[in-house]
Structures are given as C-alpha cells and as structure tokens.
Amino acid sequence: MADRDGSAAQGRGSAAEREQERRRRRASFLRERDEARELRERVQPRRARAARLRQQMRMRTFRW
Template identity: 80%
Template sequence: MPDRKIRDTPSPDGRPETDAESRTDAERRRRRAQFLRELAEARALRARVQPRRAKAARLRRAMRMRTFRW
C-alpha cells in the first residue's frame, strides 16, 4: 500500500496530484485568502484616510498659488 494516494485529477503541469501536493495547494489557498483579506482591510483603511490626504494636497496647492508671482 503506497504512502501517497494519487488523485484522478491531474495538476496543471500534467502530473497526477498527490496528497502532499493537495495539502500544499490547500495551504496556498489559505495564505492567498488571508492575503486578500488583509489587502481589502488595507484598501478600506486607505479609503478612510484619503479625504484628509486630498484636503492637505488642496491646501498645499492653494498655498503655492497664493505665493506665486505673476
């Protein structure tokens, strides 16, 4: 009885997938899901911070225009 079972579905490179490969694939999917959750959280944070950044840029632009000599 072999230690690794060979699955019926081949992997993308054409080789049959083993249990070890399916575990690493599951781990990859778990890490990817975690990354996407953190990315969404970072984007939400950036969206909340962005209005202040835009206001500061607007004030800097206005200051440059006031100090500009024609």
C-alpha cells in the first residue's frame, strides 16, 4: 500500500521509468530470441530451412 501511495505521488516520472524499463527488457528479450534462432539454424540447417520455407508459404497464402 505504501509503495502505491509513493508511486502515485511521483506521478508521470515513475510511469515513464517503468515504460523505459519495459522497453529495455523487451529489446533484450528480442535480441536473445534472434540469437537463439540463429544458433538453431546453424545447428539444424535442414530443419531450419524447412521452417523458413513453411513460413514463406504461409506469407504467400496470407491475404492482406
């Protein structure tokens, strides 16, 4: 309860800090996810190629 009251008193500053922290964590997560995908493609090239082809087929058949 005291934390909520304290953060309410700070107002927009803490909301901006929370948003900045959320964006930083999201960017880190996306970087790690991309690294994992690249590693997976190196370790299992045939399976990764098949997955890439499936994704391309999904995009071709998707209607905008």
